[in-house]
Amino acid sequence: MKSILVTGGAGFIGSHTCLTLLENGFEIFVFDSYINSSKKSLKNIIKILKKNNKDLESNLHLFKGDLKNVRNIEAIFQAALKKNKAIEAVIHFAGLKSVKESIVYPCSYWDNNVTGTINLLKIMEKYNCRNIVYSSSATVYKVKSNKLLNEKDECEPVNPYGQTKLTIENFLKDIFNSASSEWRIACLRYFNPAGAHKSGLIGESPLGKPNNLYPQITKVALGKMSEIKIFGSNWPTPDGTGVRDYIHVSDLAEGHLLALNYLLNNKPQILTLNLGTGKGTSVLEFIRIFERINNVKVPFSFSKRRDGDNAIVVANNSLAKSILKWIPKRNIEDICKSGWNWQLKNPNGFNK
Ligand code: UFG
Numbered sequence: 001m002k003s004i005l006v007t008g009g010a011g012f013i014g015s016h017t018c019l020t021l022l023e024n025g026f027e028i029f030v031f032d033s034y035i036n037s038s039k040k041s042l043k044n045i046i047k048i049l050k051k052n053n054k055d056l057e058s059n060l061h062l063f064k065g066d067l068k069n070v071r072n073i074e075a076i077f078q079a080a081l082k083k084n085k086a087i088e089a090v091i092h093f094a095g096l097k098s099v100k101e102s103i104v105y106p107c108s109y110w111d112n113n114v115t116g117t118i119n120l121l122k123i124m125e126k127y128n129c130r131n132i133v134y135s136s137s138a139t140v141y142k143v144k145s146n147k148l149l150n151e152k153d154e155c156e157p158v159n160p161y162g163q164t165k166l167t168i169e170n171f172l173k174d175i176f177n178s179a180s181s182e183w184r185i186a187c188l189r190y191f192n193p194a195g196a197h198k199s200g201l202i203g204e205s206p207l208g209k210p211n212n213l214y215p216q217i218t219k220v221a222l223g224k225m226s227e228i229k230i231f232g233s234n235w236p237t238p239d240g241t242g243v244r245d246y247i248h249v250s251d252l253a254e255g256h257l258l259a260l261n262y263l264l265n266n267k268p269q270i271l272t273l274n275l276g277t278g279k280g281t282s283v284l285e286f287i288r289i290f291e292r293i294n295n296v297k298v299p300f301s302f303s304k305r306r307d308g309d310n311a312i313v314v315a316n317n318s319l320a321k322s323i324l325k326w327i328p329k330r331n332i333e334d335i336c337k338s339g340w341n342w343q344l345k346n347p348n349g350f351n352k
Contacts, residue, residue: 002025002027005090009042015044030042045060070122092134095113096113133188139165150318193252205350232302239285259326
């Protein structure tokens with residue numbers, strides 16, 4: 001059984017990926033600071049598995065710590081060795097992820113995301129672990145037109161969060177070039193993650209008021225927020241509102257599993273892949289579909305465009321499809337249904 005370190009494994013995408021890894025026979029070592037996540041997500045993963053008659057609790061090991069502290073990272077590699085289960089690969093989710101916050105606290109973003117990743121790679125090198133799947137973002141692209149974005153397109157992030165994501169991708173290229181016959185690296189650029197596991201036991205649980213559209217829609221539907229403010233009604237799109245590529249979190253989780261297996265079963269290489277559906281949905285369409293599927297009301301009003309926004313951000317996902325044989329299986333209706341199921345069962349997310 002292969003041992004995988006998952007940094008940030010208690011978070012939204014991390015927890016769904018941990019579940020998928022356990023279901024597929026991996027032993028996982030989760031490292032999380034819980035500053036933006038909850039241990040309850042990991043407890044609920046065990047519940048989901050038990051409901052399916054799988055008792056895999058002994059394959060999940062939890063470590064609380066911070067990537068800024070190399071000793072915290074080393075402790076996991078040591079613990080795995082003691083169990084005779086050397087860490088074979090890392091899936092690296094941990095990091096700060098709010099665009100807005102990154103503009104106010106750039107030091108914190110560069111320190112957590114970039115320094116944290118450098119620390120992680122130092123320890124990986126020390127323990128001869130040279131396989132990593134990295135959580136990048138479509139936010140690295142310079143969006144110039146409305147065409148589907150592909151991995152060769154120009155990158156030029158417009159905020160500190162995006163800068164840290166691209167800097168880490170570049171750092172991983174340097175790491176690869178330093179020993180290209182040894183490293184296996186995949187940078188996965190996510191488009192707009194949304195939805196929740198079908199059980200309603202794990203999902204997105206933002207602290208405070210969410211900035212992204214999807215968690216706001218569920219909060220408005222629940223009556224915890226009065227309305228959605230739609231940022232702009234005059235974008236060059238069919239209905240004038242922004243178009244994005246919303247990808248179901250369970251499809252993303254499966255993308256990580258496939259990327260990991262691909263790396264472990266192929267020659268050393270570095271890959272950069274978009275994980276998106278290739279299909280755009282406008283803000284108005286998203287709201288309308290959510291209302292129809294769940295039979296709820298999501299009031300909205302129009303306000304001015306948000307700084308740094310683009311009209312259309314949609315993935316060309318043909319590379320991930322051809323290399324990983326990854327096919328997103330869930331559509332926007334599934335996102336609306338599963339997200340609402342999670343929100344109804346957990347009105348406060350994992351927060352009290
Ligand atoms: N939007 C609104 N009102 C809101 C929030 C969003 O109208 O209150 C609109 C935006 O203008 C945009 C769409 O909804 O058209 C989606 O916006 P999000 O904030 O949900 O997502 P973004 O596409 O701006 O950015 C997200 C993440 C980034 C990530 C990026 C990848 O926030 O972290 O997707 O493309 F990098």
